[in-house]
Amino acid sequence: MSALIELCEVRKSFAMGEREVDALQGIDLQIREGEFVAIMGPSGSGKTTLLEILGAISRPSRGCYWLDGAPVHDLDDDQLADLRATRIGFVFQTFNLMPRMSAVRNAALPLLYAGVRRDERETRAREVLERLGLAHRLEH
Numbered sequence: 001m002s003a004l005i006e007l008c009e010v011r012k013s014f015a016m017g018e019r020e021v022d023a024l025q026g027i028d029l030q031i032r033e034g035e036f037v038a039i040m041g042p043s044g045s046g047k048t049t050l051l052e053i054l055g056a057i058s059r060p061s062r063g064c065y066w067l068d069g070a071p072v073h074d075l076d077d078d079q080l081a082d083l084r085a086t087r088i089g090f091v092f093q094t095f096n097l098m099p100r101m102s103a104v105r106n107a108a109l110p111l112l113y114a115g116v117r118r119d120e121r122e123t124r125a126r127e128v129l130e131r132l133g134l135a136h137r138l139e140h
Contacts, residue, residue, distance in 0.1 A: 002069060003030040005054065010063035012049050023049040027063070055090040056080045085114055103129060104138045 012024040052058035108125035
């Protein structure tokens with residue numbers, strides 16, 4: 001069985017003034033469908049950087065990333081945006097909600113970018129929030 005997610009020699013560096021700091025140094029990783037993986041380590045060890053690369057939010061400085069056999073490392077910004085909208089779910093550590101929008105409108109927002117009609121967006125968002133036990137918070 002081939003890997004659903006595969007990283008090969010992935011590196012990520014950041015410029016800190018005149019010097020370059022390596023956040024990731026040659027990461028190799030394979031995750032097969034159905035596997036559960038925990039990313040653990042001390043503060044500053046590169047966990048968030050690794051997850052940002054896996055979530056197509058950041059690009060590796062070097063190395064290769066394949067998702068379901070397709071190269072992610074070669075995608076342009078528009079292709080990465082499409083990948084995030086259709087294939088990757090990312091739950092941030094901090095809230096990333098639009099504070100002036102209701103819960104149902106926040107939940108429907110990604111569907112807007114996916115081109116779903118307004119009435120269907122609202123219906124689907126309401127259904128999901130209700131399944132999550134948040135029916136009482138739809139307009140919060």
